Amino acid sequence: MSNDRTMILGMHLGNGYGSQGAAWRFPGVDPANYASFDAQVRYAQAAERGKFAFLFLPDFPGLQGDLASESPQITLEPMLTLAAIARETARIGLVATGSTTFNEPFNIARQFKALDVMSHGRAGWNAVTTSDPGAAANYGQTIAPRPERYQRAHETIQIAQALWGSWQRDAWLQDTAAGRFADPEKIQPINLQGQHVASRGPLPIPPSEQGQPVIFAAGGGDNGIELAGRYASGVIGAAFTIEDARSQRAAVRDAARRAGRDPDEVKFFAGVMPAIGPTKRAALDRRVRLGEHSAPARVSYLGSMLGLALDARQLDEPLSASQLTIARASEFDPRSARALEVAREGWTLREILAHGVIDYHPTPVGTAAVTADHMQEWFEAGACDGFWVSIDVNEDGIDTFVDEVMPILQERGLFHHDYEGSTLRDHLGAPAQYGLDPRVS
Amino acid sequence: MSNDRTMILGMHLGNGYGSQGAAWRFPGVDPANYASFDAQVRYAQAAERGKFAFLFLPDFPGLQGDLASESPQITLEPMLTLAAIARETARIGLVATGSTTFNEPFNIARQFKALDVMSHGRAGWNAVTTSDPGAAANYGQTIAPRPERYQRAHETIQIAQALWGSWQRDAWLQDTAAGRFADPEKIQPINLQGQHVASRGPLPIPPSEQGQPVIFAAGGGDNGIELAGRYASGVIGAAFTIEDARSQRAAVRDAARRAGRDPDEVKFFAGVMPAIGPTKRAALDRRVRLGEHSAPARVSYLGSMLGLALDARQLDEPLSASQLTIARASEFDPRSARALEVAREGWTLREILAHGVIDYHPTPVGTAAVTADHMQEWFEAGACDGFWVSIDVNEDGIDTFVDEVMPILQERGLFHHDYEGSTLRDHLGAPAQYGLDPRVS
Numbered sequence: 001m002s003n004d005r006t007m008i009l010g011m012h013l014g015n016g017y018g019s020q021g022a023a024w025r026f027p028g029v030d031p032a033n034y035a036s037f038d039a040q041v042r043y044a045q046a047a048e049r050g051k052f053a054f055l056f057l058p059d060f061p062g063l064q065g066d067l068a069s070e071s072p073q074i075t076l077e078p079m080l081t082l083a084a085i086a087r088e089t090a091r092i093g094l095v096a097t098g099s100t101t102f103n104e105p106f107n108i109a110r111q112f113k114a115l116d117v118m119s120h121g122r123a124g125w126n127a128v129t130t131s132d133p134g135a136a137a138n139y140g141q142t143i144a145p146r147p148e149r150y151q152r153a154h155e156t157i158q159i160a161q162a163l164w165g166s167w168q169r170d171a172w173l174q175d176t177a178a179g180r181f182a183d184p185e186k187i188q189p190i191n192l193q194g195q196h197v198a199s200r201g202p203l204p205i206p207p208s209e210q211g212q213p214v215i216f217a218a219g220g221g222d223n224g225i226e227l228a229g230r231y232a233s234g235v236i237g238a239a240f241t242i243e244d245a246r247s248q249r250a251a252v253r254d255a256a257r258r259a260g261r262d263p264d265e266v267k268f269f270a271g272v273m274p275a276i277g278p279t280k281r282a283a284l285d286r287r288v289r290l291g292e293h294s295a296p297a298r299v300s301y302l303g304s305m306l307g308l309a310l311d312a313r314q315l316d317e318p319l320s321a322s323q324l325t326i327a328r329a330s331e332f333d334p335r336s337a338r339a340l341e342v343a344r345e346g347w348t349l350r351e352i353l354a355h356g357v358i359d360y361h362p363t364p365v366g367t368a369a370v371t372a373d374h375m376q377e378w379f380e381a382g383a384c385d386g387f388w389v390s391i392d393v394n395e396d397g398i399d400t401f402v403d404e405v406m407p408i409l410q411e412r413g414l415f416h417h418d419y420e421g422s423t424l425r426d427h428l429g430a431p432a433q434y435g436l437d438p439r440v441s
Numbered sequence: 442m443s444n445d446r447t448m449i450l451g452m453h454l455g456n457g458y459g460s461q462g463a464a465w466r467f468p469g470v471d472p473a474n475y476a477s478f479d480a481q482v483r484y485a486q487a488a489e490r491g492k493f494a495f496l497f498l499p500d501f502p503g504l505q506g507d508l509a510s511e512s513p514q515i516t517l518e519p520m521l522t523l524a525a526i527a528r529e530t531a532r533i534g535l536v537a538t539g540s541t542t543f544n545e546p547f548n549i550a551r552q553f554k555a556l557d558v559m560s561h562g563r564a565g566w567n568a569v570t571t572s573d574p575g576a577a578a579n580y581g582q583t584i585a586p587r588p589e590r591y592q593r594a595h596e597t598i599q600i601a602q603a604l605w606g607s608w609q610r611d612a613w614l615q616d617t618a619a620g621r622f623a624d625p626e627k628i629q630p631i632n633l634q635g636q637h638v639a640s641r642g643p644l645p646i647p648p649s650e651q652g653q654p655v656i657f658a659a660g661g662g663d664n665g666i667e668l669a670g671r672y673a674s675g676v677i678g679a680a681f682t683i684e685d686a687r688s689q690r691a692a693v694r695d696a697a698r699r700a701g702r703d704p705d706e707v708k709f710f711a712g713v714m715p716a717i718g719p720t721k722r723a724a725l726d727r728r729v730r731l732g733e734h735s736a737p738a739r740v741s742y743l744g745s746m747l748g749l750a751l752d753a754r755q756l757d758e759p760l761s762a763s764q765l766t767i768a769r770a771s772e773f774d775p776r777s778a779r780a781l782e783v784a785r786e787g788w789t790l791r792e793i794l795a796h797g798v799i800d801y802h803p804t805p806v807g808t809a810a811v812t813a814d815h816m817q818e819w820f821e822a823g824a825c826d827g828f829w830v831s832i833d834v835n836e837d838g839i840d841t842f843v844d845e846v847m848p849i850l851q852e853r854g855l856f857h858h859d860y861e862g863s864t865l866r867d868h869l870g871a872p873a874q875y876g877l878d879p880r881v882s
Contacts, residue, residue, distance in 0.1 A: 024615075024622060031615035031622075035558050035647060037528065061547060063645040067623040076646050077555030083524035084559065087478065104543065106502060106579045114518030117476050118525065138547045140639025174465075174472035179734055181465060181472075182508040198581025204504040205517050206476060293620055 006416050007379045007409070008386035008428065010054045010095070010234075010269055011047035011398065013081075014073050016040060018397060019273060019360070019390040020290040021070040026393045034071055037084045043394045044085040047092060050402030051419055053427035054093030054124060056216075056236060056388050057081060061102055062135045069293065079111050086119035093424035095124035095216055095234070100153035102130055102139050106199045109160035112213045113205045121209030121423035125160070126216035126236060127227075129153045148196070150223040155194030157215060157231050162190040164212030165435015166202030182206075210423035211434040220248070228266065229255020233430035235268045236388060240334040240362055245270045245383035267428055270384035271361030274371040275354070275392065276400050283365050287354035290392060295353050302353060305329070305336040306343060315350045319343050338362070361390055368404035375405075376414055447857050448820045448850070449827035449869065451495045451536070451675075451710055452488035452839065454522075455514050457481060459838060460714060460801070460831035461731040462511040467834045475512055478525045484835045485526040488533060491843030492860060494868035495534030495565060497657075497677060497829050498522060502543055503576045510734065520552050527560035534865035536565035536657055536675070541594035543571055543580050547640050550601035553654045554646045562650030562864035566601070567657035567677060568668075570594045589637070591664040596635030598656060598672050603631040605653035606876015607643030623647075651864035652875040661689070669707065670696020674871035676709045677829060681775040681803055686711045686824035708869055711825035712802030715812040716795070716833065717841050724806050728795035731833060736794050743794060746770070746777040747784060756791045760784050779803070802831055809845035816846075817855055 016033035017023035024031050033039040044055055057078040065072055075081045078096035086094055094115060098108050108125070116123035129149040130136070136143045143149070171186035190201040217228035218236040225248075228235045235252050239245035245268075253263035277283030291298075296312040303310030307328040308319070319327060327343060329336035339357035347355070356363025364374035378384055391397035409415035420426060425433075457474035458464035465472050474480040485496055498519040506513055516522045519537035527535055535556060539549050549566070557564035570590040571577070577584045584590070612627035631642040658669035659677040666689075669676045676693050680686035686709070694704035718724030732739075737753040744751030748769040749760070760768060768784060770777035780798035788796070797804025805815035819825055832838035850856035861867060866874075 022620075025617040025620060031617050034613075037559050061551075063628070063643050066625070067628060068625050069620055069622060071622050072645050074645070076558060077551050080520065080524045080552065080555045080559055083521045084528050087525050087528060102545065103548065104545075104580055107544065107548070110502075110518050111521065114521045117517060118478050118521055134641070137641035139545055140634065140641075172475075176466035176472050179463075179466060179510055181510060181512050184507070184509050187504070187508060193581065200575070200578035200581075202504050204513050204515070 007375065007384075007414055008053045008267055008269070009415070010056045010386070010388040011052045012388050012390040013040060013043060013055050013057050013075065015071050015075065016394075017071055018393040018395070020392040021294055022290045022292070023393045024071045026290065026395070029393060029395045035076065037081065039394075040075065040081050041084055041088045043398055044089050044092060046398040046402060048089045050398070050406050051416060052092055053386070054095045054234075054424060055082075055085065056126070057096040059097040059099075060132070060135065061099055061130065062132070062138050064134075079115065082115055082123070083118060086115060086122065091122075091419045091422060093122045093124055093214075093427055094119055095126055095214075095424075097126040097128055097218070099130040099135070100127050100156040101149055102135065103156070105156045105159035105197050106163065106201075106203075108156070109163040110203055110205065112160070113164050113203060113208070116208040116210065116213045117205060121425070123208070124214040124216050124234065124424050126218055127153060127157050127231070128218055146223060150227065152194075152196040153227060154230075155197050157227075159190070159192045159194070159197060159199045161212065161215070161231070161433075162192055162435070163199060163201045163203045165433070166190055167206045167435070169207055169211070169434040172206040207434055210425040211432050214424050214428060214430055225251045225255045228252050229257075229261070230259040232266055233425070233428050235266060237268055237270050237384065238361070239270055239383070240338065242378055242381045242383045244334060245378060246381065249382070249384060265430060267385040269386050269388045270378055271390060272371070272375060272387045273356055273359050273361040273363045273390040273392070274401065274405070275356060275363050275365040276368055276371055276397070276404065278367065280366040280370070283367070284351055284354050287356065287365070287392065288350055291350065291353050295350050298353055298358060299349055301358060302339065302349060305333050305339045305358070310349065316348050318346050318348050368400075369408055371401075371405050372408040372412070375409065376412060379414060448816065448825075448855055449494045449708055449710070450856070451497045451827070451829040452493045453829050453831040454481060454484060454496050454498050454516065456512050456516065457835070458512055459834040459836070461833040462735060463731045463733070464834045465512045467731065467836070470834060470836045476517065478522065480835075481516065481522050482525055482529045484839055485530050485533060487839040487843060489530045491839070491847050492857060493533055494827070495536045495675075495865060496523075496526065497567070498537040500538040500540075501573070501576065502540055502571065503573070503579050505575075520556065523556055523564075524559060527556060527563065532563075532860045532863060534563045534565055534655075534868055535560055536567055536655075536865075538567040538569055538659070540571040540576070541568050541597040542590055543576065544597070546597045546600035546638050547604065549597070550604040551644055551646065553601070554605050554644060554649070557649040557651065557654045558646060562866070564649070565655040565657050565675065565865050567659055568594060568598050568672070569659055587664060591668065593635075593637040594668060595671075596638050598668075600631070600633045600635070600638060600640045602653065602656070602672070602874075603633055603876070604640060604642050604644045606874070607631055608647045608876070610648055610652070610875040613647040648875055651866040652873050655865050655869060655871055666692045666696045669693050670698075670702070671700040673707055674866070674869050676707060678709055678711050678825065679801070680711055680824070681779065683819055683822045683824045685775060686819060687822065690823070690825060706871060708826040710827050710829045711819055712831060713812070713816060713828045714797055714800050714802040714804045714831040714833070715815075715842065715846070716797060716804050716806040717809055717812055717838070717845065719808065721807040721811070724808070725792055725795050728797065728806070728833065729791060732791070732794055736791050739794055739799060740790055742799060743780065743790060746774050746780045746799070751790065757789050759787050759789050809841075810849055812842075812846050813849040813853070816850065817853060820855060
């Protein structure tokens with residue numbers, strides 16, 4: 001890959017604290033932020049200052065986690081959170097996960113389109129299937145087999161896109177002199193009938209500045225890749241190695257080709273969860289502190305990744321010479337090779353964990369340049385078109401990323417200095433989409 | 442009724458223009474307001490300046506009306522509109538209609554509770570059944586029989602209220618020192634299983650300042666009144682005479698008694714759609730102008746209300762002496778008596794229509810004092826606990842109401858001078874509701 005393209009970045013927004021489970025009790029963090037839309041808006045504004053292309057709000061229809069000691073990982077409700085952010089930002093894209101399994105197409109299409117109009121063309125829908133039995137129980141249901149869930153996902157996305165296109169670009173006349181509010185000929189029902197869902201339409205919403213919201217996808221597996229290839233302009237990836245990311249990205253691009261699309265229209269985003277400090281020691285200490293209470297319970301799992309029986313008594317010691325001799329990276333967890341590599345550097349178990357070796361995304365640990373190096377390496381290796389960035393503690397961490405990592409990326413010609421356009425489609429390079437015009441089809 | 446109680450007012454917010462179909466093309470109105478959240482926020486702020494207890498956003502899952510000449514009557518999407526308003530107002534309540542027929546209880550409960558937290562305890566849900574076949578078609582469905590729709594409505598409201606109460610008042614600890622985020626014992630599943638809907642819970646959302654959102658109801662008929670009596674703190678009424686309103690209000694209060702509640706907990710709101718001007722002639726001229734294009738098509742219906750065959754050629758003439766002799770108020774439309782009364786005053790057909798005789802609510806026409814008199818008369822006759830006010834053209838009409846009608850009501854001791862509390866429950870006098878505590882039941 002050459003340097004004539006720049007990476008596109010998304011900022012992960014979750015619970016109002018940050019992506020580390022103990023962020024809610026970190027010094028300087030208001031523990032009430034889980035219910036604070038002010039905090040979410042502040043973080044969004046910080047990301048916009050950093051010229052992030054989009055915010056990404058994962059979602060899950062239910063309550064997860066051990067609330068005794070940790071906060072939920074997601075926002076109270078993504079659409080209302082994005083509505084607040086839409087009103088108090090101007091350029092950054094607004095992407096949220098919404099289940100195709102437990103939403104009616106008409107309802108989800110209406111809300112994302114309203115968000116798109118409200119934000120002047122900045123909305124994106126990460127359309128996922130939901131396979132969790134606990135989520136299904138919140139709807140009095142059980143989980144349908146995967147093919148059925150994906151069939152419903154295809155139908156739901158197609159209906160949503162058709163509803164979004166149910167007003168043609170020039171349907172809304174606003175002609176006060178002639179008394180013509182709209183041209184009814186250009187606002188038509190869609191009459192789509194699937195096996196699982198259906199809708200007549202039209203939606204009561206005119207096009208936004210980008211026409212209609214952008215589709216994102218996140219699912220892995222053949223079904224998920226096929227779905228991404230058909231509809232998505234952005235793919236929320238989860239990969240721990242460059243090789244893995246390259247292979248995921250290639251699969252999505254192949255799927256786009258099979259669907260008759262230009263693969264460059266589908267941007268693949270790798271996750272990154274940086275640990276940044278003035279020195280490597282400082283970066284590590286920040287994570288040691290965040291892991292203070294969770295580390296003991298994680299030692300045993302760390303052991304299983306290394307083929308060792310470890311317990312919390314060894315938390316503040318490195319692996320012994322004999323342990324290092326027999327340690328092997330488990331084939332069952334893609335993070336194991338990195339864990340072994342860190343262990344061999346002689347860190348204590350607590351410090352190994354502080355390297356993020358069992359966190360959800362790769363964690364470069366050190367100065368801002370270390371994170372920039374990681375991103376450059378992945379990007380130039382063709383592992384991704386950009387990253388979705390998870391910050392450990394949002395309160396200070398977003399600013400640190402924006403003020404320290406971005407200038408390095410900009411200096412290296414890897415990241416833009418300002419937004420080139422105003423809509424999410426502009427930011428992603430996704431083609432305009434105004435729906436189908438039956439006069440020309 | 443004595444004067445020791447004051448009336449409670451709600452402001453109707455619809456499409457961004459006002460309640461008259463031609464408001465979108467009225468001088469001074471931006472015809473792009475249908476998509477403008479700025480406009481909705483401005484109107485909400487005007488209502489808050491007037492100390493309105495709540496905003497009321499009707500909703501309908503579909504596109505209605507003849508868009509060639511008139512705008513849709515509702516907002517693009519009520520939850521996102523209220524989210525924008527929540528962030529830019531501080532005291533006014535936020536009430537929207539949501540269908541129990543076409544929403545999953547978990548989804549609607551989550552969004553209203555998130556709005557409640559976002560607004561610091563100001564959310565209300567007008568829980569309605571949907572009987573329109575066009576709406577059903579937007580969900581690929583047909584309309585179920587009324588008993589089934591109401592059974593689902595009861596189940597949906599009960600599940601939503603239980604989900605809202607799934608966090609006890611003191612469940613969220615935020616104890617950073619002890620590392621206790623929440624008390625899991627006080628966040629419990631609800632496991633409600635109805636015939637039509639079900640949910641396990643809990644919701645991922647803590648209580649708001651008012652505990653949980655307030656239920657409103659709007660349905661007429663025995664089923665609707667029963668539902669209001671069981672759950673509602675506010676009832677959105679539709680009545681054209683004091684007698685009709687008194688009888689609706691009494692029915693709702695009786696239903697509340699049968700449900701074991703204090704009937705004073707259920708406030709009944711009559712609609713009013715004032716036409717205000719410096720003189721009666723000016724008020725009428727405003728409505729004549731708004732009706733300029735719709736009046737010709739309405740003459741025939743006006744005739745049917747009066748037992749006469751009228752046509753548009755007589756638009757600018759009053760009823761003739763012989764027409765007045767045979768005119769009779771139709772028993773099929775409750776507005777007919779008022780239409781006949783106005784006709785007998787000698788107005789032209791166009792002016793009769795400008796009196797709002799076939800609009801959705803009673804229309805006092807004249808100076809602000811005429812509207813204040815109307816409201817006082819209804820209120821003191823026990824016809825209502827307050828009003829939901831529909832303004833013809835929001836751009837200037839809300840300010841006119843606030844600046845001219847309210848001071849009169851305040852002077853007469855009929856309306857408060859400021860908010861007494863901060864939550865919607867405070868504004869309505871509705872008791873606190875934090876859910877059921879299994880320890881004390």
